[in-house]
Amino acid sequence: MATVLKIRDLAVTYPDGTQALRGVDLDLAEGECLALAGESGSGKSTLLRVLLSLLPKGSRVTGSAVVDDDGTSLEAVGADRATLRRLRGGLLGYVGQDPHAAADPLWSVGRHLREAWRARRMRPAKGAAEERAEAVGITQARARLRQYPHQWSGGMLQRAHIAGAGVHGPLVTLADEPTSALDAGLAATTLAVLRADARALLLVCHDLRHVAAVADRVAVLYAGRVVETGVDVPARPRHPYTKALVAAAPRPGHGLPEELPGTSPDLRRELTGCAFAPRCGLALESCHREDPVLDDGVACPVVPR
């Protein structure tokens, strides 16, 4: 399958000196769902913000993030206005965290959906909004789209956002914790709808259990670096950080989850060695000096190959 998104050595420093991403390499193939996992502050949302050029003024970005549309490559890092117009809502669809927070309570749900055309100075063909809504499982769409966000459940409203994100058939859909405001049952079906609707999906999700059902591959971020990537990460974590992350997730019938030891590093300071080493029970002396690179899907010298 063709690679539709190629990220190389991507680094982001916010204006206050926070190094949110520190050299990330990732590929996403057509038809694939890649999940980005990692605890709060690991850089997941920052990566999506780079692709959509939504970083605050004064942020420093180096490296590259190329969207490849059938041989035409568009660089998201430092994109000019014309490129941005092609990327945002065109080649890149976006679904956010909280469907109610992302909606204007005074607009009908149909108006929200039609905005996906208007934002690109287009008019939806007759019945096109209803057709999109039905494609993501909203029944009686004509009547329901006349209703307002407060008349919709979170799960249904998130489907409307998914419908809106997919209006122009984006090559890549970016979803930032799209189920964090939903209960567990709704989360699973919403993710399945999102997965079915997207051509390629970059899914930010801190909960590895949800990821397991929909993602083809998982990349685990820690302090702005990919520390592990693979197909079987939620079931068979290898990096000590990923293991701790899995153990920290509550699982029915497994007793109380184990809290991750220690605290996340201060990303405003220069980090030497593996950023996880101060919290890692298996760290070698060299881990405090050398930052391990990804080798066979895991950035850790302790993990057997």
Ligand SMILES: Nc1ncnc2c1ncn2[C@@H]1O[C@H](COP(=O)(O)OP(=O)(O)OP(=O)(O)O)[C@@H](O)[C@H]1O
């Ligand atoms: N505008 C900003 N200015 C300065 N630092 C920021 C800004 N936005 C995010 N950060 C910092 O950058 C780092 C990465 O944040 P980011 O939001 O990308 O993490 P995340 O993994 O998406 O976390 P969460 O799951 O909580 O959304 C964190 O240390 C965060 O505090």
